[in-house]
Amino acid sequence: MDASQYPTGAPTLEHVARVAGVSRATVSRVINNTRNVDPQIAEVVRAAVEATGYVPNQAARSLVTRRTNSVALVVSEGEDRTVPVDDAFVGRVFTDPYFGRVVSGLFSVLRPHGVNLVLMFVETDEMRRQLLGYLRQGHVDGVLLISSHAQDPLPKMLTEAGLPAVLSERPTTPLQISYVDAPQRVGARLAAEHLAARGCRKVATIAGPMDMSAGRDRLAGFREAMAEHGYPDIPSAAGYFTQESGSAAMEHLLDEHPDLDGVFAANDLMALGAVTVLHERGRRIPEDVAVIGFDDHHAAMLCRPALTTVHLPVEDMAAQMARLLLDRLDRPELPVAATVFEPTLVVRASA
Structure with missing residues (x-):
């Protein structure tokens, strides 16, 4: 189909609904990535979107849903870390196999829901303050936080600000924040x-x-x-x-x-x-x-x-982090949750 087939010059939600054989409301739920839509119906709607050439108006969607469909993956380094912070920090993160596994696990959950990942690094108190301002302005819907330093104040800052967040391990002090961990x-x-x-x-x-x-x-x-x-x-x-x-x-x-x-x-x-x-x-x-x-x-x-x-099932742990955050975004009233994955020993030739 092409735009000349539509009176307004472009397909609308109503056109997509007609092709899919569902209501306009159902099309809207699928396009806005509402999670309680039957997968088979969602697939029919997505096929109708492709067939009609409908392009959602992202700005209008954000006004209706108050969601950006983006979450931040924040890698936080404490200023008390053993290795001094330097310009090679970001390079070390990208070359660390652990980080690649985390991103793979996150994408496995976020991509099917149309949620984008914004990567951010914080290393100093000033950068943490800047991050908090960015988050409060609503540029992303929530935070997936990788922080493993005991003195990192960022988990507490996020909870005190009331921002939806999930932590990559158990917080070192009791906090009202969901997390995924392994003993x-x-x-x-x-x-x-x-x-x-x-x-x-x-x-x-x-x-x-x-x-x-x-x-x-x-x-x-x-x-x-x-x-x-x-x-x-x-x-x-x-x-x-x-x-x-x-x-x-x-x-x-x-x-x-x-x-x-x-x-x-x-x-x-x-x-x-x-x-x-x-x-x-x-x-x-x-x-x-x-x-x-x-x-x-x-x-x-x-x-x-x-x-x-x-x-350690790092990909599964990261995927669970994403699920916990999406659940919290869909239902803010949910209590904080924790998921613990058990390690196993893989015996190969070295021992």
């Missing part, structure tokens, strides 16, 4: 149990940043479990969740403890760095040194040998 200590204990069961007796760990809850909890969980097996003194070296820091930490541990036979790295990138150093030092994996990582992203499969690691 990091439990995952680290799985790694310890596996190394102990293999008979490893000289075990060390490469820890994540202590200003991040994942770093603290993974170290604590690993040490607790090893202590229960009779090994209360586990050497550790600090890493920053990067491959380079994993290599440096492994060099340090081998210099200090040349007889170690097991290593737990608090993420897969650091484990990959550790494996590289072990190969350079002539250590066989896992015959001489067993290695376990954490997260189970593509770095685990790039590793040689393939990396045994603690699996």
Whole structure:
């Protein structure tokens, strides 16, 4: 169909409704991404939209729905972070496999509902104030917040402002904010149990940043479990969740403890760095040194040998964040909600 077939020169909701065989109200609900429309009917309406060439007026839609059909993915870095903030911060985010998995999970839920994702980074108090002003002006409908630093004030700022938001992990202080999380200590204990069961007796760990809850909890969980097996003194070296820091930490541990036979790295990138150093030092994996990582992203499969690691369903966790936010936007009266995903150990060739 073309515009000349319509008296006004352009198809309207009524034309779409006539082609679809439904009411104008039903067409409006589908176009405005209302979530209680039967999927089969929604598909018929979308086909009619395509057939008629109808183009929704986004400005008019926003006036009616008071929705922008956009949400912000905010990556918040605390000013007390272990690694100093610099111009490479955004680059590190985009090269981190974890971030790619998060975005993939979010899109799997947001895209079918026609919701766009606005990516924002905040690193300082001034940037947080600017962000809050942007959000209060209604440029987006809600916030998906990735924040893992204990002192980050942004979760509290969002709740006090009454802005719809979902956090990527349990808040460090009680807040009225929905979140998705995984018990990091439990995952680290799985790694310890596996190394102990293999008979490893000289075990060390490469820890994540202590200003991040994942770093603290993974170290604590690993040490607790090893202590229960009779090994209360586990050497550790600090890493920053990067491959380079994993290599440096492994060099340090081998210099200090040349007889170690097991290593737990608090993420897969650091484990990959550790494996590289072990190969350079002539250590066989896992015959001489067993290695376990954490997260189970593509770095685990790039590793040689393939990396045994603690699996977190990051894509599923991100998808649930998006669902919780969309639910809150549709029904603001809903109470805050929490979803916890359990980690599992994926055994491969490295341990």
